[in-house]
Amino acid sequence: xxxxxxxxxxxxxxxxxxxxxxxxxxxxxxxxxxxxxxxxxxxxxxxxxxxxxxxxxxxxxxxxxxxxxxxxxxxxxxxxxxxxxxxxxxxxxxxxxxxxxxxxxxxxxxxxxxxxxx
Amino acid sequence: xxxxxxxxxxxxxxxxxxxxxxxxxxxxxxxxxxxxxxxxxxxxxxxxxxxxxxxxxxxxxxxxxxxxxxxxxxxxxxxxxxxxxxxxxxxxxxxxxxxxxxxxxxxxxxxxxxxxxxxxxxxxxxxxxxxxxxxxxxxxxxxxxxxxxxxxxxxxxxxxxxxxxxxxxxxxxxxxxxxxxxxxxxxxxxxxxxxxxxxxxxxxxxxxxxxxxxxxxxxxxxxxxxxxxxxxxxxxxxxxxxxxxxxxxxxxxxxxxxxxxxxxxxxxxxxxxxxxxxxxxxxxxxxxxxxxxxxxxxxxxxxxxxxxxxxxxxxxxxxxxxxxxxxxxxxxxxxxxxxxxxxxxxxxxxxxxxxxxxxxxxxxxxxxxxxxxxxxxxxxxxxxxxxxxxxxxxxxxxxxxxxxxxxx
Numbered sequence: 001x002x003x004x005x006x007x008x009x010x011x012x013x014x015x016x017x018x019x020x021x022x023x024x025x026x027x028x029x030x031x032x033x034x035x036x037x038x039x040x041x042x043x044x045x046x047x048x049x050x051x052x053x054x055x056x057x058x059x060x061x062x063x064x065x066x067x068x069x070x071x072x073x074x075x076x077x078x079x080x081x082x083x084x085x086x087x088x089x090x091x092x093x094x095x096x097x098x099x100x101x102x103x104x105x106x107x108x109x110x111x112x113x114x115x116x117x118x
Numbered sequence: 119x120x121x122x123x124x125x126x127x128x129x130x131x132x133x134x135x136x137x138x139x140x141x142x143x144x145x146x147x148x149x150x151x152x153x154x155x156x157x158x159x160x161x162x163x164x165x166x167x168x169x170x171x172x173x174x175x176x177x178x179x180x181x182x183x184x185x186x187x188x189x190x191x192x193x194x195x196x197x198x199x200x201x202x203x204x205x206x207x208x209x210x211x212x213x214x215x216x217x218x219x220x221x222x223x224x225x226x227x228x229x230x231x232x233x234x235x236x237x238x239x240x241x242x243x244x245x246x247x248x249x250x251x252x253x254x255x256x257x258x259x260x261x262x263x264x265x266x267x268x269x270x271x272x273x274x275x276x277x278x279x280x281x282x283x284x285x286x287x288x289x290x291x292x293x294x295x296x297x298x299x300x301x302x303x304x305x306x307x308x309x310x311x312x313x314x315x316x317x318x319x320x321x322x323x324x325x326x327x328x329x330x331x332x333x334x335x336x337x338x339x340x341x342x343x344x345x346x347x348x349x350x351x352x353x354x355x356x357x358x359x360x361x362x363x364x365x366x367x368x369x370x371x372x373x374x375x376x377x378x379x380x381x382x383x384x385x386x387x388x389x390x391x392x393x394x395x396x397x398x399x400x401x402x403x404x405x406x407x408x409x410x411x412x413x414x415x416x417x418x419x420x421x422x423x424x425x426x427x428x429x430x431x432x433x434x435x436x437x438x439x440x441x442x443x444x445x446x447x448x449x450x451x452x453x454x455x456x457x458x459x460x461x462x463x464x465x466x467x468x469x470x471x472x473x474x475x476x477x478x479x480x481x482x483x484x485x486x487x488x489x490x491x492x493x494x495x496x497x498x499x500x501x502x503x504x505x506x507x508x509x510x511x512x513x514x515x516x517x518x519x520x521x522x523x524x525x526x
Contacts, residue, residue: 020254020386027384047275047393049267050340051259055247056240058259066264068272068388078388079258089275100259111258 004041005097005112009075010034018075039071042117045091046070050084057109058101067114069093081114092117122217123365123372123525126155126358127484128228132472133302135352140169140176140232143354143474144185148228151356152189156368162194163222168209168229169476170202174245175233191226202249203425204511205229206355206479207380207518213359214378214520223361229480230354242350246475249512254386263347265387265513266426267339273394273428274341277443281341283450285329287427288345290455291463295470297497302351302472346427351472355481362525373487377412377506377521379405387513394443398517399436399508406519407438412504414438417460417521419489419499421482423510424467430454433508434462437519456499464489464497479509479518486522 009018014031025032048067058064065081080100081087093114100111128150130143138146144167167182178184182196201208206229216222236242243261250256250265273279288307295301296309305313311328315321322328329335335343365372379402384390390397407413414437422437424430431445439460440448448454454462465471465485468478486505488494494502504523511517 019389022251022253022386027389047268047272049264049271049342050337051261051264051267052336052340053243053261053263053338054240054259055244055261056238057244059240064259066258066260066268068268068393076388078255078260078386089271100257109257 003097005095007039007071007075007077007095007112009037009039011037018073037073039073039075042092042094043069043071043077043114045087045089045093046076047089048081048087057103060101067093069114077112079112079114083116086116119218120220121362122214122375123360123362124357124375124483124487124522125360125365125369125372126151126157127487128154128356129300129481129484130354131300132351132353132474132477134234138352140172140178140181140230141184141188143232143352144181144228144230145188147230147354147356148185148189148226151226151228151358155358157224157358160224162191162224162226164195164213164216165191165226166197166199166209166212168199168205168227168480169231170200170205171245171475175231175236185228201516202511203473203475204479204509204516204518205476206481207507207509207520208479210357210480210483210520211378211380211518214375217359217361223364225359226356227359227480228354228356229476229478231474231476232352233350233474234352251386255388262513263339263342263426266428267342269393269432270342270428273432273446276394279443279446282326283446284346284427284431286450287424287430288469289325290449291424291467291469294456294464294497295466297495298466298471301466301470302349303466303470307345342426342428348425348468348473351474353472353474353477353481355477355484357480357483357487365525371491372525373490373522374525375520376523377406377408377410378518379403379409380516380518381405383515385512385515394432396432396436396514396517398514399433399519402517403437403506403508403519406506406521410521410523412521416504417506418502419464419486419505420460420462420507421465421485421505422462422467422508423478424463424469425473425510427469429510430462430467433510437506437508456497461499464494464499479507482507482509483520483522490522490524
């Protein structure tokens with residue numbers, strides 16, 4: 001299974017700050033009602049690293065690249081990047097959806113992964 | 119609020135200590151601190167043990183209750199304080215609060231960790247990574263070194279800094295560690311290179327060449343390499359705290375804990391407005407300065423949390439010693455060496471002294487006590503009257519600063 005990924009966030013109904021779904025109250029104004037927003041199809045690379053000492057869950061991989069990106073609405077996300085080559089801060093990427101590992105219970109883990117735009 | 123003094127310190131050797139278990143280390147540091155404090159067989163009101171993961175690393179829970187039994191401090195109160203790699207700092211804060219509030223007059227704080235017996239690849243990385251966010255970050259394969267790699271690249275890019283300047287911090291910390299008899303690595307990086315040459319592992323013409331070689335200094339989380347990252351260590355450190363009004367009954371030159379601050383930041387590291395800013399450190403050091411009625415210019419020596427060498431650069435800015443973006447350059451220029459404008463990590467820091475997680479926050483304060491008592495030996499900072507620490511939990515999302523000064 002591999003496809004286009006939609007990155008979702010929660011927009012605070014009071015102050016408009018966009019944050020991850022895990023916060024039950026807005027990090028800026030403490031309000032607790034949100035609307036779901038879908039991030040833009042493309043994003044900008046803010047930083048990246050090639051990790052050569054992965055945690056146990058990624059025991060089958062010698063290395064992978066992680067990046068932090070920012071979408072047009074200001075929302076940020078972290079994920080793997082599907083290449084180690086020709087990466088540069090400020091370049092444009094798009095999220096795709098794919099399997100990234102088998103976890104320690106041997107279940108397949110799927111997540112968004114970023115891919116450079118040709 | 120009662121004033122709180124340090125009247126005794128203890129510090130085991132840090133490193134790969136095969137023959138000692140966690141409880142041996144906690145006892146050794148505690149008994150050394152108690153002996154140093156001249157409190158003899160006095161009863162303690164409270165004991166705080168800072169350790170991150172004894173349940174996982176050592177199949178041991180209830181370590182504080184076990185310690186008071188082993189070293190005969192029953193019926194003292196005893197608590198195990200956990201705050202990741204800042205467990206030691208949190209334990210000292212708990213001891214400080216107990217005395218400041220009037221609930222206790224005599225307190226033992228000990229921090230320790232035993233880790234080097236764990237040989238499963240990735241086990242410690244995975245366990246430490248459990249402090250990261252379970253939905254937004256951990257499933258993607260983050261580890262603390264990967265956050266440090268992301269921070270380093272963003273910092274170098276934003277402030278036009280050089281990776282070599284970050285390496286200079288490791289060179290300086292190993293140089294200091296070589297002068298610390300308790301350090302995990304009592305060797306300069308040049309000593310490491312010479313030893314590798316003598317063993318026929320390669321040939322390098324300079325430390326710079328040695329540090330840029332993928333074989334001698336492999337990439338871990340690029341651009342960070344092995345020598346930019348602290349080791350996994352065993353060890354413990356302890357302090358005896360006392361109500362300052364009675365401190366001189368026990369010790370001629372007590373050290374005053376005059377400021378303590380703690381603050382948190384986002385659990386999701388990438389949600390921060392700027393990954394190169396440690397907002398929790400700005401806030402907690404400001405609290406410590408305000409409590410002590412001091413500022414960054416009053417500090418003579420600092421022990422910062424260089425689990426990754428980039429952190430020492432960033433922390434030296436957010437704790438107020440240098441303008442934002444100038445910490446790495448200042449280290450490169452020698453301003454943070456012993457004898458420089460503001461000596462940082464005369465102990466060797468986490469890089470060379472080692473990083474037994476729960477021990478670190480206590481070891482930082484013990485080093486400042488040595489410095490303020492003029493017991494720093496070959497690494498003594500001249501005129502050290504006031505010092506500050508940064509003990510960094512999570513990836514900068516829970517930080518403690520402790521400010522100490524000589525008691526007049």
